[in-house]
Amino acid sequence: MRGLFISFEGIEGCGKTTQLKRAQRCLEERGLPVLVTREPGGTAVGEAVRGVVLEPLHVGMAPAAELLLYAAARAQHVAEVIRPALHDGRIILCDRYADSTAAYQGAGRGLPAEWLDTLHAIATSGLDPDLTVLLDLSAAVGLERARARGLYDRLEHEAIAFHDRVREAFLRLAAEAPKRIKVVDADQSIDAVAAEVRGHIDALLSRRQGAAKK
Numbered sequence: 001m002r003g004l005f006i007s008f009e010g011i012e013g014c015g016k017t018t019q020l021k022r023a024q025r026c027l028e029e030r031g032l033p034v035l036v037t038r039e040p041g042g043t044a045v046g047e048a049v050r051g052v053v054l055e056p057l058h059v060g061m062a063p064a065a066e067l068l069l070y071a072a073a074r075a076q077h078v079a080e081v082i083r084p085a086l087h088d089g090r091i092i093l094c095d096r097y098a099d100s101t102a103a104y105q106g107a108g109r110g111l112p113a114e115w116l117d118t119l120h121a122i123a124t125s126g127l128d129p130d131l132t133v134l135l136d137l138s139a140a141v142g143l144e145r146a147r148a149r150g151l152y153d154r155l156e157h158e159a160i161a162f163h164d165r166v167r168e169a170f171l172r173l174a175a176e177a178p179k180r181i182k183v184v185d186a187d188q189s190i191d192a193v194a195a196e197v198r199g200h201i202d203a204l205l206s207r208r209q210g211a212a213k214k
């Protein structure tokens, strides 16, 4: 049976990585085959692109160059990792995917939607996640959490207004695709967030089992 593709999205510091690890543990304890990956990254090419695109010294990167780099990393990731893992029946937990491009390069940088649509088609052939967990948090709290770790990447240097636009864009995407994108309030304890995330993943697994029985 085809696997499942689950992405985790949200602004900087919203807790994606923390929650993705929790979900991984929970699924592996049940003996399910899980693959954890991230964007940009997940392949040698993608990790090299990640180094370029997140480098704080690259302050002058043109928005179009940024968009193309994220798209290039995604094209490699989909071809080398995501499609093969889906074919092998694995549950893919992916830290960021195409909704990040819509939110950051679309709303954040103001790049035209047609460019994003075209590159999405080229990079993914239209592959969307089965479930996207959107961890919603105010930009102020998210950046405080991210900065408390002492590491700043290039996008974390952007003004708070940029991150507010990104958050609003994620919420708009969720309103447009309520079946796929589930919003979870990330301003709760790690355990409380994990319980909500687990609920959404369990609902997806139940739907899958129900469909398989028909």
Ligand code: T5A
Residues within 6 Å of the ligand: 010, 011, 012, 013, 014, 015, 016, 017, 018, 019, 039, 040, 054, 070, 095, 096, 097, 098, 100, 101, 102, 104, 105, 145, 146, 149, 153, 155, 156, 186, 187, 188, 189, 190, 193
């Ligand atoms: N990007 C990416 C684009 O612009 N376009 C794209 O197409 C793509 C794919 C990627 C950057 O690239 C951009 C977006 C990003 O700027 P990244 O490393 O994936 O960078 O993304 P970040 O959001 O920067 O990752 P972070 O590691 O900063 O955030 P996470 O993973 O959301 O948060 P996490 O889990 O590491 O937690 C951050 C801190 O908060 C604590 C954790 O312990 C940790 O210290 N925390 C909590 N504290 C209190 N309560 C909770 N509920 C907490 N949950 C976690």
